[in-house]
Amino acid sequence: MTSPRAVVLGLCLVLFGSTAASARQAPAAQPVAATPVPGLSQGLDPGTTVPFELTRGRFLAPLPFDVQFYVQSPIEDRVTAVSGRYARSCRDALDPTSRNATNLGRPVFLPPTGTPPVRAVELSVPALSPNRDYCFAFTVTLKPADTKLREIVVRELDARLRDLYRNEQLLTSGPAFDDFRRAVLSGIRDAAHEIQLETGLSLRLTVPNDSFFAEPPPPAGVAPAQGAKDIRPQIEIRPGVVSTSINAKEREEFARLLSNQLGKANAVTDFNNRVSLGTNELARLRKMEAFRRMVTGLRVNIAQPLVQQRVPTEAALGFATSDPDLDAALASGVDVTQIATANNPDRIWDPADLDERVTNLDGTIAQLERFRQLATDLSTPSWEPLRDVAGLGPRAGNQPNPSAVTAAEFLAVAQQVERVRQALLEAKGALLNAQRVLTARSDLIAAAASRITADIIDVIQIDGTTTAAWEMRARSYVSVDVGVVWSQPIESFFFYLGANFYLGPVNKKAPLRWREPGNFRKRFAFTAGIPINSFSDTQMQTTLTAGDVALTGVLGDRPLLLGAGLRLNDLVRVGSGAVLFRVKSPNPLITRQELDFAWYLGISIDWDLRGMFAQLGAPSGSVGPRAGF
């Protein structure tokens, strides 16, 4: 075997080599970039960064064990805060009061990188033990997407107000008003639930107690509904003095909105009244004999230059020549060729949808205006030539004209045409009124939604919680053991090469500290080894009970070491066990060799041989499985 001096020298060389290898591994706190082993935790360096998808609750690489590490996730711009907890169960992780959960470190928001630039958040995670289940709960505080919130508020207010159309007065009663608010809130919660399903986030909405969007107190004597569990996000009232009323500003805003909608109903009613009036006046006009004579005379003589000057085409008499059954359509501005597709003003909420009616009414009113003026003119002596050319004069040749129209009759026609025109002017005015209130209604809803959304951004906090479970599954660890042992019974020092079999996974990158949990798993291992040098044929022992005997190996000419040991620090291990060998009998006649053993004490280097060479050979930033062989 070897002398004690050579043993010490060899041990120093091994220690130096191992330390140098560790020094080269130092810049190891790099982001994980290599393809991970799915589902298998790794023995990575302290400070390793594990990519994570916060919104989906998914780790994109195995988590390391026994070392502190970071989780890093891309986040949207609207994320204002992130916090995290972990525990052995999601229930504990999600319960902020649970003592079985551990908070993660303060988040660090990293500046945007990449194209398009994306922000990221990084949280520190304490060392986790292998072969345990963990649940991480992350809470994300979002600045609400104001565009989406505004759309939701607009949609809900608009829809619920439409439901109330022509029954706006109902909301003057307190319970009905609260019911309306509940309906709007229910719609917002529906939308929030959709966002939850879309994003995977759990939303929490909180509002001040005097907000229009605070849930009204339940009606007196009404027990809360007992039904299926409502999975939509609750709108919680923030702490404060409980109030049954909403603030004055929002209430006045809402009253203006309601007044406006009722204004539309008034305008449409006014329109309908004026359409009826116009239809009736038009019917009266058609019944006037003088009117019929005028229209017939003008149409028959339309080719006459004088007539043509005032009535260029038959279209100028369109109101007079249309089917009397279509008078209501004419008076309401509906294109008589498209009556089937005419819209009902009561059901119109887009002011532009009334444009066509207004245009059509304008055309009819212009015809009426010209006809009224023509009838007025024909009642005067200066327009007698036109009257005569149109066949409306008192004589037709030398005979009395049976179609003659007197001045008084012309004036009566003009007066009735003016009645029709005024009715249609009022109908058109009512339509314009309806358009104006509809535009104002949209503006008021949009303004209310904007103000409310601004309030929501200031006062409503939307928290999203996501969980990610991880089973810290890792392979058991086997390391190379190189050291020296001393066995007093056989009075030998010798180097050996062996393997340490740990009872669980060990992360050799994790600093070994007595004060941290898991010492037994991290330090204790069974050892099997063989000496580097064989027993020489002259190996003689005199301390064995059999007297002078020769020793020989059990694996060829080498003995076998079986024992156990503890790591004292990251590298050095002490161990003890038995040296197994065979004993030659001093009697040359006896050739059978007896198996025997002697205890030993040893010191060794617990060498992560494969990890060291993997690190030396791997590109920067890459990792590979290092736990075990």
Added chain:
Amino acid sequence: MGLLVDAVLTFAPGTIAKAGDNTVVATFERRSTGASTAEKTAYSIAPGQPYVFANASEPDDPKVVQAPTQQVTLNPSDRRQTLVLRRTKSPTVTTMVLVNADVTEVDGQGNPVLDGGGQPLPPHRSSGFIVVQG
């Protein structure tokens, strides 16, 4: 002849106290469709609401204020009327009060304008809600 009336009635102030007499000024805009004309407006509190006008025109009808005739021209102008609202006893919880203004076109003598069939023209309506303090 011919009247155009804004269908929305506005109030200043927009909020009244729950109790006592509350004075508000109701305003709406109106104009004629051409020649000058005139209108008379009746303000009323919608049925079922626990409020009356302290300045009602007729003691027997405390929910109506009949405003005098006013000339109307082609130029848009505001019709303003002071209304004094008073709450009546009622167990009803009221959030708002609905007030209507029915605007009738009248002739020089203050009589309603008639249509070609001799019937009065239907009035134009303008409406608005006054908030009751919570």
